Every structure is written in C-alpha cells, then in structure tokens.
Amino acid sequence: MCTLPKLLESLxxxxxxxxxxxMLAASPSIYLARYPFLPTTRxxxxxxxxxxxxxxxxxxxxxxxxxxxxxxxxVRYGFVNNRSRETEVEILSFPLAVFLVTCISDTSISRRYAxxxxxxxxxxxxxxxNQVVERIADDTFGLKLKALRHVLGTRVYxxxxxxxxxxxxxxxxxxxxWKLVNKNLCLGQVYLLKPEAVGIVKLHVExxxxxxxxxxxxxxxxxxxxxxxxxxxSIITVKKKEEERVATGFLLEALPPCIxxxxxRLVEGESLSHFxxxxxxxxxxxxxLTRREVLSLFSRLPDFDEHLSQYQIxxxxxxxxxxxxxxxxxxxxxxTHGLCLRTQQCLSVRSPIKMYYRxxxxxxxxxx
Amino acid sequence: MSFIAETDxxxxxxAFRSYYERPREQIEMPRKIESREFAYxxxxxxxxxxxxSLRDANSLGSLFTDRVPRHAYYSSAFFHSPSAPxxxxxxxxxELVFDIDADHLPVRCKAEHDFWLCKNCGEHGPKPTPKxxxxxEGRVEEIEWLCELCLREARNELLKLLDFLExxxxxxxxxxxxxxxxxxGYHVHVDNDHLNSMDQHARKEIVDYVTGNGLDVSYxxxxxxxxxxxxxxxDYSEPSWRGRIARGVYDLLGQLSDPSYEAYFxxxxxxxxxxxxxxxxxxxxxxxxxxxxxxxxxxxxxDDWIKxxxxxxxxxxxxxxxxxxxxxxxxxxxxxxxHGKTGLLGxxxxxxxxxxxxxxxxxxxxxxxxPVKVKVLYCPEFRVKEKSYGPYHNQVVEVPFxxxxxxxxxxxxxxxSGR
Numbered sequence: 001m002c003t004l005p006k007l008l009e010s011l012x013x014x015x016x017x018x019x020x021x022x023m024l025a026a027s028p029s030i031y032l033a034r035y036p037f038l039p040t041t042r043x044x045x046x047x048x049x050x051x052x053x054x055x056x057x058x059x060x061x062x063x064x065x066x067x068x069x070x071x072x073x074x075v076r077y078g079f080v081n082n083r084s085r086e087t088e089v090e091i092l093s094f095p096l097a098v099f100l101v102t103c104i105s106d107t108s109i110s111r112r113y114a115x116x117x118x119x120x121x122x123x124x125x126x127x128x129x130n131q132v133v134e135r136i137a138d139d140t141f142g143l144k145l146k147a148l149r150h151v152l153g154t155r156v157y158x159x160x161x162x163x164x165x166x167x168x169x170x171x172x173x174x175x176x177x178w179k180l181v182n183k184n185l186c187l188g189q190v191y192l193l194k195p196e197a198v199g200i201v202k203l204h205v206e207x208x209x210x211x212x213x214x215x216x217x218x219x220x221x222x223x224x225x226x227x228x229x230x231x232x233x234s235i236i237t238v239k240k241k242e243e244e245r246v247a248t249g250f251l252l253e254a255l256p257p258c259i260x261x262x263x264x265r266l267v268e269g270e271s272l273s274h275f276x277x278x279x280x281x282x283x284x285x286x287x288x289l290t291r292r293e294v295l296s297l298f299s300r301l302p303d304f305d306e307h308l309s310q311y312q313i314x315x316x317x318x319x320x321x322x323x324x325x326x327x328x329x330x331x332x333x334x335x336t337h338g339l340c341l342r343t344q345q346c347l348s349v350r351s352p353i354k355m356y357y358r359x360x361x362x363x364x365x366x367x368x
Numbered sequence: 369m370s371f372i373a374e375t376d377x378x379x380x381x382x383a384f385r386s387y388y389e390r391p392r393e394q395i396e397m398p399r400k401i402e403s404r405e406f407a408y409x410x411x412x413x414x415x416x417x418x419x420x421s422l423r424d425a426n427s428l429g430s431l432f433t434d435r436v437p438r439h440a441y442y443s444s445a446f447f448h449s450p451s452a453p454x455x456x457x458x459x460x461x462x463e464l465v466f467d468i469d470a471d472h473l474p475v476r477c478k479a480e481h482d483f484w485l486c487k488n489c490g491e492h493g494p495k496p497t498p499k500x501x502x503x504x505e506g507r508v509e510e511i512e513w514l515c516e517l518c519l520r521e522a523r524n525e526l527l528k529l530l531d532f533l534e535x536x537x538x539x540x541x542x543x544x545x546x547x548x549x550x551x552x553g554y555h556v557h558v559d560n561d562h563l564n565s566m567d568q569h570a571r572k573e574i575v576d577y578v579t580g581n582g583l584d585v586s587y588x589x590x591x592x593x594x595x596x597x598x599x600x601x602x603d604y605s606e607p608s609w610r611g612r613i614a615r616g617v618y619d620l621l622g623q624l625s626d627p628s629y630e631a632y633f634x635x636x637x638x639x640x641x642x643x644x645x646x647x648x649x650x651x652x653x654x655x656x657x658x659x660x661x662x663x664x665x666x667x668x669x670x671d672d673w674i675k676x677x678x679x680x681x682x683x684x685x686x687x688x689x690x691x692x693x694x695x696x697x698x699x700x701x702x703x704x705x706x707h708g709k710t711g712l713l714g715x716x717x718x719x720x721x722x723x724x725x726x727x728x729x730x731x732x733x734x735x736x737x738x739p740v741k742v743k744v745l746y747c748p749e750f751r752v753k754e755k756s757y758g759p760y761h762n763q764v765v766e767v768p769f770x771x772x773x774x775x776x777x778x779x780x781x782x783x784x785s786g787r
Contacts, residue, residue: 167573182587186607188538
C-alpha cells in the first residue's frame with residue numbers, strides 16, 4: 001500500500017530536505033498547508049504515519065472530501081482554491097489528491113491538475129515576502145532565486161537567477177518577453193520582477209507534481225476510493241464532451257465559410273499564406289481564444305516556427321510596444337485577397353466576426 | 369581542396385609529420401579525454417575516420433605520429449562510450465562551443481579574393497565557378513583565400529563574443545579557451561561542468577542572446593512614455609544589451625556622414641529615415657557626446673530612433689555560426705593541431721593576447737629553411753610572418769619552407785622540379 005509519506009517523499013528531492021527552521025518557527029502549519037510540497041511537509045506527514053487506507057475512517061472524511069474537491073476543481077475550472085486555514089485538511093488532502101489523479105491515469109487530467117495546483121501556489125506566492133519565495137524555491141527545488149532590490153532605468157527588480165538555471169526553463173515560456181535576449185542579464189544573473197520569479201517557481205511546482213504522478217505509474221485504488229473515482233471520471237467525461245463541442249474555445253459550427261476554410265486547411269496541416277494566417281489569428285483572438293490556444297493550433301502547420309508564430313500572435317494580439325490589438329479583416333478585405341467564400345448564409349454581414357456571433361446565437365437558440 | 373600533384377601531398381605530409389614528431393610540441397590535451405570521440409582525415413583519402421576513443425596523452429601522441437592527420441577533430445561532447453555508434457554513445461554533456469568564420473561574415477573583400485582556379489593551366493577568375501576551365505577544359509576548383517581584412521573582422525566578432533560571455537553571461541576567463549581555427553576564423557570553447565549539461569534549447573537561448581535574434585528594444589528600456597509620448601531610452605553605462613544599444617546608436621550617428629556607409633544606411637533604415645538623421649547629424653553627435661538624448665530633434669520620429677536602435681543591435685551582435693553552438697554532438701578541430709588547408713596551427717590564444725594575435729605570424733610553425741622552389745598557378749597577394757608575397761601567376765618562385773607549406777596546402781602551387 002502506498003503511504004502518504006512515501007508519496008510526499010517522491011514529490012521532493014531527498015538531497016534538498018533542509019527544513020526551513022525560520023519559516024517553521026514563524027507560522028509552521030500555515031506554510032505547510034499553503035505549500036504542501038515543501039520538504040517540511042514531508043516531515044510532518046511522516047510523523048503522522050498514515051496509510052491511504054487510514055483515510056477511509058470517518059475521522060478523515062474532511063480530508064477525503066477536500067482531496068476530491070481539489071481534483072474536481074482542477075478538472076472543471078483549471079484552478080484549485082486556497083483553504084489554508086484548515087491546515088490539517090489541506091496538508092493531508094494534497095498527497096491524497098495526487099494519488100487520486102494517479103489512479104485516473106489520464107495524461108491530460110494529470111497535466112490539468114498539476115497546472116491548477118501550481119496556479120494556486122502562484123497566487124499565494126505573489127503575496128508572500130520575497131525572502132519566503134527565495135526560501136521555498138531553494139529548499140524545495142534547489143532553485144537559486146535571490147531576493148534583492150535592483151534598480152535599472154525606471155524598473156525595480158525583485159530577484160535574480162543564474163542564467164543557466166533560467167534558460168533551462170525558458171523554452172517552456174511562450175512569450176518573447178521570457179527570451180533570454182529580452183532579459184536584463186549582467187554577470188550571469190538574470191534580473192526578474194516578482195511575477196516572473198514566481199512564474200518560474202510555478203513551473204517547478206507543476207513539473208514536480210507531474211513527475212510524481214508519472215513515476216508512480218499504475219496503481220490500483222483501494223475499495224473505498226473507487227466510488228469517488230467513478231464520480232470524478234464522470235465529470236471528466238462530461239468536461240471532455242463539452243470541450244469537443246467548443247473545440248478549443250470556439251464554436252466550430254458557427255465559423256463563417258471563409259474562416260472555416262482556412263481553419264480546415266490549418267487542421268489538415270496545409271501551408272497557409274501570410275494573409276490567411278493573419279486572418280485566422282486575428283479572428284480567433286477576437287472570438288476569445290488565448291494566445292497559447294492559437295499557438296497550439298498553428299503548431300500543426302508543416303512550416304511551424306514556434307518563435308516566429310509566437311511573435312506574430314503576440315503582435316496581432318497587441319499590447320507589445322504600444323501596438324493595439326488587430327481586428328479581424330472585413331469581408332471586403334477578404335474579397336480583395338481572394339479569401340471570401342460568400343454564401344447565402346452570409347447575407348448582408350460586413351465582417352466574419354459579426355457572422356460568427358450571429359451563428360453562435362442561432363445555434364444556442366436551437367439547442368435551447 | 370586537393371594537392372596539384374602526389375609529390376605535393378607527400379611534401380605536406382612530411383612537413384606535418386616532422387612537426388608532430390617534435391618532442392617539445394604539445395597538442396592541447398583535452399579535458400576528460402576518455403569521454404571524447406576523436407576523428408581525423410588522412411592525407412591520402414578524403415574520408416573521415418571517426419568514433420575513436422583515446423585513453424591518455426600517449427595514445428593521443430601516437431595517433432599524430434602514426435597516422436599524421438591532415439585534419440584532427442574531437443567531440444565537444446562527453447560520452448559514456450565515445451567509440452560506440454552515435455545512438456549508443458550515451459551523451460553526458462558538451463562544451464559550449466562558438467565558431468566565428470569569415471565565410472559567414474558580410475565582408476566586402478570576399479568577392480575580390482575568393483576565386484576559381486584551373487589546376488591544369490592556372491587560368492582563374494572570380495565566382496561563379498565554371499564547370500570546367502573555359503581555356504583548356506581542365507579541372508577547376510574553388511579557392512577560399514585568407515585576407516587581413518577578413519581575419520580582422522573575424523577577430524572583431526570574437527572580441528564582441530568574449531564581451532558577451534564575460535560581462536553578460538558572467539563566464540570566467542578560466543573556463544574559456546580561445547583558438548585560431550587555422551584557416552579563416554576562431555573557435556571559443558567554454559568548459560564548465562554546470563553549463564556542459566545544457567540541452568539544445570538552452571544553447572539556442574545563448575545563441576539568440578549573443579546574436580540579438582528576437583531582441584525587442586522595448587524590453588531594453590527603449591519605449592514611448594505613457595502620457596507625454598516622449599521617447600525613453602537606455603544610457604551608455606547600463607549593463608547588458610541596454611548599454612550596447614545606446615553605445616551602438618552613438619557609433620551609428622558618427623558614421624552617418626561617411627560616404628562609404630551611405631548604401632548601408634539607405635538599405636537598412638529606408639532612404640527617408642536616413643536623410644532625416646543625416647540632415648541633423650552634427651547636432652545629434654554633439655548632443656549625444658556625454659549621454660544619449662533619445663528623441664532629440666523633433667523632425668525625427670520615435671519610430672526612426674527605434675529603427676536606428678534595431679540597426680545598432682545588428683551591429684553590436686556577435687556574428688557566430690549558430691549551428692555549431694546549438695549542436696550538442698559537434699566534432700570540432702583539436703586545439704594546437706595543424707590545419708590541412710593552410711599548414712597553420714589552430715593555435716590556442718592566451719586570453720589577454722587576443723587583441724594582439726597575428727593570424728599570419730603567430731600560428732606559423734614551420735621553419736624558413738630550406739627555401740623551396742614552387743610553381744604557382746595563381747595566387748593573390750598574401751603575408752607570412754612579416755613578409756608579403758604575390759600576386760603570382762604561372763611563375764616559379766623560391767620561398768621560405770613555411771611559405772611553401774602554406775601555398776602547397778592551399779592547392780595553388782606545386783613543387784618545382786628544380787627544387
């Protein structure tokens with residue numbers, strides 16, 4: 001039987017098990033509950049000597065409820081809320097939730113859970129003093145983030161990190177602002193604002209949770225957990241169906257013929273002209289897709305260049321260098337470029353965006 | 369590149385052998401020799417012998433005296449089994465390697481001194497290279513020549529790179545080895561256990577940093593202030609790319625009125641922007657002399673300044689061969705070994721002597737005596753040590769031994785029967 005301490009043990013590198021005495025002395029259980037992956041949490045749970053089966057007792061019902069709640073929130077909303085005042089429940093429910101996700105054995109769910117937990121952590125870390133962020137990064141991940149105050153031009157930086165540690169992760173970030181060439185780098189140190197430093201810790205948290213789930217591999221859940229797992233799985237099924245319907249955040253059936261044609265060509269992996277790419281990108285960004293979602297769609301193209309696509313998407317999405325967000329080209333512009341596929345459906349609309357929203361309303365009405 | 373006659377090959381091979389047999393001559397012993405792959409070309413065949421592993425300095429020395437390599441390489445990578453096929457070598461890590469090659473630099477002289485040569489009649493001409501000699505239909509070959517300007521440009525790029533490595537990346541000089549390639553450039557090896565484990569993606573970030581690829585000036589303190597719409601920019605003394613951008617713009621302002629840069633500016637700035645700057649050049653240089661005055665001269669729009677800053681980025685970037693640095697399995701020329709195309713040594717350069725290094729003098733290792741008579745098909749002017757030679761065309765000349773090795777290895781001369 002997998003014990004909780006064992007599970008927690010694998011969440012952290014044993015070499016880095018240096019309990020943060022100062023942190024514990026200040027307000028120990030709060031930190032353990034907020035950051036249940038901390039080395040000190042392992043010590044805490046070890047002392048409890050609990051096994052998974054012990055949690056079937058009524059005494060631990062709140063722990064089980066919270067663990068299920070953690071997973072369900074992650075699946076439904078991609079976010080886990082913070083309840084660190086209920087410290088005992090928070091501490092024990094985390095490894096149990098990781099165990100539940102391991103039992104589900106679905107890569108996309110594992111990723112979603114790891115991301116949601118790291119997101120929760122990120123929000124809390126942003127409110128912590130910089131020294132606490134530094135300590136957590138070092139104690140838990142061996143990440144040598146150094147809290148400081150460094151003024152450069154009009155900016156005040158809160159942290160620095162050795163460039164070699166920074167670039168090992170930088171390829172995971174999609175925005176050009178994360179590229180080393182766009183950072184302030186001096187004598188091997190990359191200077192970071194607090195949200196950037198916390199973003200790096202967040203990535204470590206996410207990777208760590210994922211590694212535990214993957215390393216644990218196949219586990220068979222004890223009897224008392226099976227009904228709860230069945231409940232979570234049914235939520236996953238519903239969620240996945242929903243996602244298929246709205247295909248990465250937009251209603252596929254509502255796409256106007258011109259955009260649908262470009263989209264189909266993209267899905268097929270056909271090469272697209274620059275203007276077709278611009279049209280599709282600006283359209284999708286305007287109907288609510290995130291930059292990351294658009295980037296992942298473009299990754300299907302045979303000539304996909306991640307950095308270039310990122311740059312173009314960022315540019316079209318606006319916000320960089322004072323550039324405004326681009327609107328999607330009008331029907332008339334699309335006609336000029338030979339991309340208009342006007343059908344009777346289009347009637348008198350002047351832009352694909354308007355056509356899309358009209359179709360969305362019609363579809364929703366039909367479904368109602 | 370081939371020798372004109374078999375006797376030329378034997379002459380060069382003999383010279384290389386005599387060098388490698390000199391007891392005092394030390395080939396730079398690579399760190400962790402047992403984890404490296406070694407490879408070489410011999411004189412007789414144009415085939416690379418690779419997947420070799422060597423245990424120590426003795427086996428390394430024997431390789432050179434027994435096989436007399438025309439070119440010798442080792443892997444920048446460290447492997448568990450260096451002699452195994454690539455997929456089973458077991459990658460441990462790799463030095464961070466940079467290659468600066470005049471071939472990749474936009475030097476103007478290149479078109480003037482790279483040429484094709486008929487190995488039969490000595491007919492020659494600038495590129496493009498014909499399939500056969502237009503005069504005698506003999507075999508033609510492309511010759512890349514070494515010139516002072518090319519190598520000076522390469523050294524400038526090297527100095528920029530070293531500046532990035534030291535001041536930005538914080539890499540200490542004890543971890544950096546610089547060597548002349550033996551031909552048209554320089555190599556830089558960074559050997560540091562912490563950096564050696566970086567993967568291709570991480571190395572790509574370093575490449576992008578030193579080449580300025582993907583650099584957005586707005587992240588380096590150059591932007592329009594909100595509200596007043598005035599241009600805010602970095603100062604000369606600021607670290608990292610910020611200071612480089614400011615200093616680069618000042619350099620460009622000084623060159624605006626230089627007629628030799630007119631085409632360069634028109635092409636890279638658009639003619640209109642160039643004229644706007646040119647008209648106010650004197651005032652701007654004066655204003656910028658103590659500290660940058662971004663947005664000076666109302667007729668010059670903020671966008672123009674940003675264009676000039678982007679141009680400064682390109683000028684301040686180090687022009688390296690990006691493929692070499694991102695390749696974590698690269699074979700690279702062994703330091704302090706002879707280059708088969710020139711007979712020059714791929715000499716390790718002391719860190720404090722990079723600026724004074726003379727690629728036409730310092731890596732010449734062969735003696736001057738005995739003098740050798742060679743028939744030169746064609747070669748442009750060149751220098752060995754302090755003496756200039758050529759241009760020569762279909763003539764027999766007597767030159768010092770070291771110069772003869774260079775001319776024979778370059779494939780432009782053959783030993784004269786009257787030697």
